[in-house]
Amino acid sequence: MTTTATLEELGLALVELDDARAEDLTRRLLALKTEPVDILTACEQALASIGEKYAVGEYYIAGLIMAGEIMSRLAALVTPHLAPEAPEAQGRGRVLIGTIEGDIHDLGKNIAGALLSAHGFEVLDLGVDVSVADFVRECRKFKPDIVGLSALLTMCYPALQKTVAGLKTFRRDRDRPVIFISGAQITDELRKKYGADYYARSAVDTVQLCRKILCR
Ligand code: B12
Incomplete structure (x- = not known):
């Protein structure tokens, strides 16, 4: 398994509603010590793109539902890594x-x-x-x-x-x-x-x- 992963790849996987790839990339980005907030921001931008696709009829409601479910799982992976302060x-x-x-x-x-x-x-x-x-x-x-x-x-x-x-x-x-x-x-x-x-x-x-x- 390659250890590289980028925020752009994650955003793309999410826009394509590829849940397995998005989860895998998220795990890899966390292992690479990527800032959790940067991962969440990349996901937020991807969801905004999905919203635009929905608005122009490229995605239907099922796409929004899937995006929501994938995002929910990614957030569950990432939020425990938000460093608690002293x-x-x-x-x-x-x-x-x-x-x-x-x-x-x-x-x-x-x-x-x-x-x-x-x-x-x-x-x-x-x-x-x-x-x-x-x-x-x-x-x-x-x-x-x-x-x-x-x-x-x-x-x-x-x-x-x-x-x-x-x-x-x-x-x-x-x-x-x-x-x-x-x-x-x-x-x-x-x-x-x-x-x-x-x-x-x-x-x-x-x-x-x-x-x-x-x-x-
Ligand atoms: C995923 C999604 C869904 C999922 C939501 C799942 C869930 N558990 O939340 C589901 C499938 C349920 C859904 C349903 C609908 N959706 Co929707 N959805 C989206 C989508 C693609 C992403 C939203 C999202 O989670 N973004 C990611 C998060 C991280 O970003 P965020 O919400 O902006 O939050 C950030 C900041 O705003 C801020 N923030 C947000 N909230 C809060 C709260 C506090 C307290 C704080 C401090 C900060 C904060 O911090 C966050 C992180 O930085 C958006 C597109 C978009 N542009 O947002 C459409 C969108 C919001 N949906 C839309 C629509 C139309 C609907 C439906 C009416 C569709 C339908 N025909 O049924 C229904 C409405 C259901 C309802 N009654 O609410 C439209 C709304 C258009 C409009 N003008 O109002 C959008 C904009 C898509 C579009 N372009 O057409 N949707």
């Missing part, structure tokens, strides 16, 4: 995450959650299709410093707007939780329009943002 970095703050109502995309959210945990944040993940009421109820119990909302479907943006508004009402008398929104098609313009505090472009951005907010 014990003194633990307890950086609490982050509540979830995918908004009507949306079941969770791969990006799960990766962001794993990365935040590895960097010393206490993460509570509410899962997918989370209603405004559930977000607010769990905020009361968990008392997060930050809430991260994931939204991939544009048709669910009204739910995103409602969730941001609901959380802002909940925090009326405090500056916590800080609210940020994320997802492949989210922009800073949308953040401003909906009144969220921050927009996280990627999981790596998310960690940096949370550090900036909580570790001043």
Whole structure:
């Protein structure tokens, strides 16, 4: 077995929905000490290409489902390699995450959650299709410093707007939780329009943002 493997090869295998090859390349890249975050970023880019192929009718829904399943397995291989930080970095703050109502995309959210945990944040993940009421109820119990909302479907943006508004009402008398929104098609313009505090472009951005907010 050859020991070489590149991120480009992995991206290609994923776009071709070749699960065995994508898993093999991922294992090899990890053995070659490739940064886990770089592997996840290559996968994210490949999934964006798959999304484009779906949008132009080159792939059907089955392709999206397969891509999701492969990505989920690759993320399970890679996330244990996200280096946990030194014990003194633990307890950086609490982050509540979830995918908004009507949306079941969770791969990006799960990766962001794993990365935040590895960097010393206490993460509570509410899962997918989370209603405004559930977000607010769990905020009361968990008392997060930050809430991260994931939204991939544009048709669910009204739910995103409602969730941001609901959380802002909940925090009326405090500056916590800080609210940020994320997802492949989210922009800073949308953040401003909906009144969220921050927009996280990627999981790596998310960690940096949370550090900036909580570790001043
Ligand atoms: C895989 C996939 C699926 C899988 C999802 C599996 C899963 N477990 O998540 C399945 C098959 C379920 C699916 C279903 C559908 N999908 Co889909 N899907 C995708 C695809 C190809 C990849 C998404 C993904 O996981 N990317 C990889 C991750 C790692 O990237 P990411 O989500 O952007 O996350 C990163 C950042 O955004 C950020 N982040 C994201 N979330 C969060 C959350 C927090 C808290 C934080 C901190 C950070 C963070 O960090 C991540 C890592 O850097 C996208 C294409 C795309 N461009 O994204 C389409 C896409 C999102 N889907 C789309 C569509 C249309 C659908 C369906 C409606 C199809 C249908 N006809 O049924 C359904 C909707 C189901 C529903 N109700 O939600 C469209 C949406 C178009 C639009 N304008 O809204 C897209 C854009 C494809 C396209 N180009 O048409 N899909």
